[in-house]
Amino acid sequence: MRSTPRPVIRPRRLRETPALRRLVSETRLHPADLVLPLFVREGVTEALPIASMPGVVQHSLDSLPRAIAEAAEAGVGGVMLFGVPETRDARGSGATDPNGILNVATRVAREAADGALVVQTDLCLDEFTDHGHCGVLDAEGRVDNDATLERYVAMALEQARSGSELLGLSGMMDGQVAAVREALDADGFTGTAILAYSAKYASAFYGPFRDAVESTLEGDRRTYQLDPGNRREGLRExxxxxxxxxxxxMVKPAGSYLDVLADVAAASEVPVWAYQVSGEYAMIEAAAAHGWIDRKRAVVESVRGIRRAGADAVLTYWATELAGWIRNGETE
Known part of the structure; x- marks a missing residue:
């Protein structure tokens, strides 16, 4: 009887033990590669839970320092601040008010961080406008790209003066990076870095985020955010x-756009980040709450997949918790 041939090549050899799997792992997670988004709400004295994002809160100015201290202690690389103002208007005036919630929160965050992590700020008008769009509107109710750039420039300068180390340009206006860079350099902020939300798609996965910032959006953002069906356009941006x-x-969202992320990472001369957005977070939390998936394994796998696709850093609402798992060796 002819015996069954035995395989000569056995890839399974490298999977035999946890130590061996760890030794040959191609994609490693590190706390410094994580950025924690934080919401700061004006006019509250304590942190308020966000119903659609279990475990995430709207911080008060009093609760913010503790969240930053916890992230720093866990080794998280940075925090991204989003402001939730009490009042809004058509031009998003609160965004450029030195005493506006985001600018005040930035000063609080810089003091709390004390250099242990990078304090970053979202540079967009959507949280500050009464219509909820990322820019100012023209007489026809359309987002006026070039008029919006003027507001972004003013916002950038105020954020830089407040101490933001990295400005997250998330509005998807044409020419926003050039306009902000020129203004920063002219005003002496040559050391303030710019994170461009380059491939930001018009996604259904932003829903819980809009709850978090109490969005007043009317209509949609498809005239300036990318069409989910377009891959090449993400790289072009x-x-x-x-x-x-x-x-x-940056590529946003992360999980549904890993192909775009890989394209950008292969071509980019600068660091490439990805944002694991609110909807991605909420889906895993909801499934885990029902006992349908292993929460910790799903969180780790989802972030590792984003890193594997080419992200040098990941914005994720699990940043502090995940950093703790990594430090404790609980991600294998």
């Missing part, structure tokens, strides 16, 4: 932002 002076480029 990233290349343009790099040419305009972006220090970091």
């Amino acid at each position: 990233a290349v343009l932002d790099i040419e305009e002076g972006a220090d970091v480029v």
